[in-house]
Amino acid sequence: MKRCFRTALIQMQVGTDLTKNLENAVKHIQIAKNAGAKLITLPECFNSPYGTNFFEQYAETIPKGPTCEMLSKAAKEHSIYLVGGTFPEVENKRYYNTCTVWNPDGNLIAKFRKMHLFDIDIPGKITFKESDILSAGNELVTFVMEGIKIGLGICYDLRFEELAKLYRLDGCNMLIYPAAFNTTTGPMHFELLQRARAADNQVYVCAVSPARSEKGYKAYGFSQVTSPWGKVIAQAKENEEIVYADIDMTECDEVRQQIPIFNQRRCDVYEIVNKI
Numbered sequence: 583m584k585r586c587f588r589t590a591l592i593q594m595q596v597g598t599d600l601t602k603n604l605e606n607a608v609k610h611i612q613i614a615k616n617a618g619a620k621l622i623t624l625p626e627c628f629n630s631p632y633g634t635n636f637f638e639q640y641a642e643t644i645p646k647g648p649t650c651e652m653l654s655k656a657a658k659e660h661s662i663y664l665v666g667g668t669f670p671e672v673e674n675k676r677y678y679n680t681c682t683v684w685n686p687d688g689n690l691i692a693k694f695r696k697m698h699l700f701d702i703d704i705p706g707k708i709t710f711k712e713s714d715i716l717s718a719g720n721e722l723v724t725f726v727m728e729g730i731k732i733g734l735g736i737c738y739d740l741r742f743e744e745l746a747k748l749y750r751l752d753g754c755n756m757l758i759y760p761a762a763f764n765t766t767t768g769p770m771h772f773e774l775l776q777r778a779r780a781a782d783n784q785v786y787v788c789a790v791s792p793a794r795s796e797k798g799y800k801a802y803g804f805s806q807v808t809s810p811w812g813k814v815i816a817q818a819k820e821n822e823e824i825v826y827a828d829i830d831m832t833e834c835d836e837v838r839q840q841i842p843i844f845n846q847r848r849c850d851v852y853e854i855v856n857k858i
């Protein structure tokens with residue numbers, strides 16, 4: 583089993599023109615493939631601006647629609663695993679923030695709906711309420727890339743350590759979060775949360791943001807790859823950029839063997855605490 587590979591995080595600029603957004607994604611996927619990436623991830627809301635007033639307008643059904651068509655074609659053409667960021671999905675008149683994953687044959691192999699909706703209120707800074715429009719997903723979703731199990735989350739999901747732990751317990755070695763943190767919470771928490779999820783669970787963590795835009799919602803940027811030791815191994819700044827990292831799954835084995843926290847957990851005590 584091949585346990586080393588190159589991954590690429592596409593921190594791309596996103597605007598209001600759907601076709602241009604898809605073309606921009608295609609262009610960057612091609613560049614990342616040429617640089618040797620086998621696993622390529624796009625950001626949260628890569629086909630539309632991020633905002634509750636845009637979700638209905640840009641929503642598509644899965645797997646029909648121009649966005650899925652583009653993702654499937656790109657994965658097949660470049661023979662890559664493609665984590666298709668997220669885009670607004672509509673099903674039975676309900677809207678979701680959804681991540682799709684495509685294999686090198688261009689087949690849809692996973693679909694994850696954001697589980698924890700981004701509802702926050704920091705007066706004078708940022709108020710956002712995804713739940714005004716979106717419904718939450720209820721399922722953990724993983725996929726397997728050449729024997730490596732990868733768990734999915736979307737942005738705000740990164741704050742919930744329970745989700746990450748469940749993925750580790752399910753055998754994941756890597757967690758991927760398409761994300762669009764903002765410029766208030768991003769500087770405080772984006773890197774910290776990724777390092778925490780990685781160190782807690784001894785997994786690689788990748789989080790992929792859109793590039794900072796001039797207008798509308800200002801995504802934080804700073805897409806990042808963190809090792810199972812909790813070390814930042816690659817990080818973008820705020821502009822359009824591709825982040826590359828060479829992943830070596832033996833790092834997961836080493837940290838788990840040398841610091842064996844998953845064999846040392848005091849589930850007997852946690853069980854009592856959980857009952858309080």
Ligand SMILES: NC(=O)CCC(=O)C(=O)O
Pocket residue numbers: 626700736737738739741761762763764767768771
């Ligand atoms: N798109 C999101 O879920 C944003 C999450 C975020 O910015 C946070 O602070 O959490």
